[in-house]
Amino acid sequence: MRTLTVAATTLALALAAAGCSGKATGGSSSDGVKTGPGVTDDKITVAALTDLTGPYAALGKGVTQAQKLYFDQLNAAGGVCGRKIELVVRDHGYDVQKAVAAYSEVAPRSVALPQVIGSPITNALRARVESDHLLTIPQAWAHDLLGSRYIQVTSTTYDIDMINGLAYLAQEKGLKRGDKVGHIYLEGDYGQSALAGSKYAAGKLGMTLVEQQVKATDADMTAQVGAFRKAGVKAVLVSVSPKQAASLVGVAAASGLDVPFAASNSAFAQQLLATPVGAALQKDYYVMTAAPPFSTDIAAVRKLAGEYQAAYKGQPLDSSVYSGYTTAGIVGEALKKACASKDLTRDGIVNAHRSNARFDLGFGGAPQDFSKWDRPASRASYVVKPDAKAAGGTRMVRDATESDLAKGYAAPSHG
Structure with missing residues (x-):
């Protein structure tokens, strides 16, 4: 999502290391459990490639702290197969080349990666992840x-969220056939995925989509709001960064563009509510997300909120906490199932994970099907x-729902 540079020598070293982390054949431990890279008689190592210093540092911090909380709790309960889980964290600052180098360092001694922040980074590592058989x-x-x-x-992908979002606006905000709907989106994987969904939904609903693409470095959304006003849009879909969303909503409020917004989950952060645009965000801005708000009355969600706040006093309680804890839980459950099968090799862990067609940690929403990886x-x-008075900064408007539009949608080919 941004131009990246790196010294030639660093790049050469990273590429040279690319062939060093290939999958290893499994051995066997003293307790009869098959093992491979990342597993010793007393330890299982997993690694997180996160962003603690770049554009998604707030997300990275919350996700990483929540994952540490999960693995600390798992270790306190005895770990997995009598082994403690070690979480190794590396900050890539949303730099693809730094992420490649970090992967080269940690992958050979890890059994899984419970966190990789960024679509471009995940795509850059994809071939190596598949060669190494790393969950x-x-x-x-x-x-x-x-x-x-x-x-x-x-959970859901960006395109599904935008389909459900436009369906919600049509049902609840009076949008009708023939209306124009704006969509502001980042260039790159995030924006293009969201755009695929909005194009599909607008076509099915007989609406005209007014597109505005922005770069990650763009900070002022005045031109985009002007384009939406000129086109006469009745609503705006939002698939940009939180700071860009704040500029969008602030400029819209100042210029009289009084329409509802439906945003991707990456286009809001609780911290925005303490800024001058906080009031505007609480007016008619809706976020499509797979995470239940911390203000909801679900026992497991309340329990997680209390445990996280006890462990990290004063830290924001937002969707990154939910996401970090549940993704650590996905890896944790796969490790437990692999242990039960006495196979803690990388393939044993992946097989255990893919056998789960109804993953549910009790936080509400639809169970996740991990048995099919092409959907x-x-x-x-x-x-x-957004609600400044609510725990976590958001409140529930509608429970997790798959719209009729989404039921008939198949994502474009992803190669």
């Missing part, structure tokens, strides 16, 4: 990440609304 969970939801046995895209694990999106 990998991206913190990214572009539909072109589907199709790999070893890469698990969780989204779920097609049901929550609709949540």
